[in-house]
Amino acid sequence: MAGSQRGGWSGGAPAAPGPAQAFSALPLAGCHRRFAAGEALFLDDEPAESVYQVSEGVIRLSKMLPDGRRAILRFLYPGDLAGLSFGRHYALTAEAVTPAVVRSWRRRALDRAAEGSADLRHRLSAHLGRELEAAHARLVLLGRMSALERVADFLVWLARHQRSATRLSLPMTRLDIADYLGLTIETVSRTLSQLKRQGMIALPGPHEVVLLRPAALRALAGAGDEDQAPLPRAA
Amino acid sequence: MAGSQRGGWSGGAPAAPGPAQAFSALPLAGCHRRFAAGEALFLDDEPAESVYQVSEGVIRLSKMLPDGRRAILRFLYPGDLAGLSFGRHYALTAEAVTPAVVRSWRRRALDRAAEGSADLRHRLSAHLGRELEAAHARLVLLGRMSALERVADFLVWLARHQRSATRLSLPMTRLDIADYLGLTIETVSRTLSQLKRQGMIALPGPHEVVLLRPAALRALAGAGDEDQAPLPRAA
DNA sequence: CGATAATTTGATTTTTCTCAAGACGCGTGG
């Protein structure tokens, strides 16, 4: 019964604006499972029996078109949930990007727990609402933003999921990033190089990025107008 | 208490695959309101006080970037809900595309009703789950599909929301369609003309489309492979 | 340390956008 007046169905729950909207541990045992990099938690169209919460590592959620094109819908970081809110069958594929540890629950157990706990229900509905809002933000990104804006947005988003807000690790490959941003690997690579030339970032290695001018990057990501960054116009 | 074992939080509710996932009338009075074409139901960032269900007409949900670019996230048809599942403030704008009639409820009233009805909760969660799945399908569309595929997909989607599955009315402007598909009005227009030249559709007027080869169109929409349509290669 | 895979970079093509003009349709008022 704890906190049962917080939020409601129509969206009263405050949309967490802060870093990594972690979903605190569910009040159920759940079982821990470990996945190797590249291993699938579940596949698109498979009967949906479990719900997962990431404990360690990074997971990617993707959908494949019949001809092999792939779209990555979301990267999950610790605290994020997977497998929630779909039909009898999973509607997407979840795979580990890095070695990962997840907790899993049988859906039926979770459903039963939700029946009995208004607090749990509110947290689940708030979570789903945040997921929908995140999806909407990404629709704007994919529908109306340039490659430069997409990459900048991605870096800014990543920064909010890491310890250090300026030294980022990019555990995913360029192909993963491309499929997430609706670009090709070449365009992602070229855009990162461009940001480096402009002094916005440094690239110590292919899987590390240092944000040198985070504010300018955020301006790029937020919209087309990046007036606050005069750009030294490096070669 | 009716139907309280149908579906659950983790997604047991069958994702309606059929036509127009209508959300049957909520078990609350609600008040009817009428909106003229172009009029806003609510604006992005405005305090969120009501939830709406479309009774008649078409509504568009959109978000604007600071520099004026617009993305339409979704078109709502009768039965669809707007204003659900967001924070204290609306996270998008809802405007009438055509003259429209909607029912509205105070969010607090709806929240209270949901507290007391497991059935209502299930229907709301199922609705939210379908919205999320629809958003994911659109992420694939915007991220990985060509202009031709996007337009074909749009027409196929529209057909599922109309009486006649082959004679469609397009109440929205080309600009609306462009902002929905992440294209420009010129590209939308050119793509429709191309489909007409190929004998896939007829265009009796700017706001009417006749699907001449719905199966071929569906093949175009579903993926890149449209082998079942040999194309007569019209001029 | 070496083989393989991932990434970067370059050249070229394709797609889509932008700019521009003309056609069409619709609503209004005569």
Added chain:
DNA sequence: CCACGCGTCTTGAGAAAAATCAAATTATCG
């Protein structure tokens, strides 16, 4: 009921963005 005017839609030409094809370079992992 028809003419007029405005806004929308279509079409064309050229430019820009991103994709594709191709090769060289650099990581990564056994």
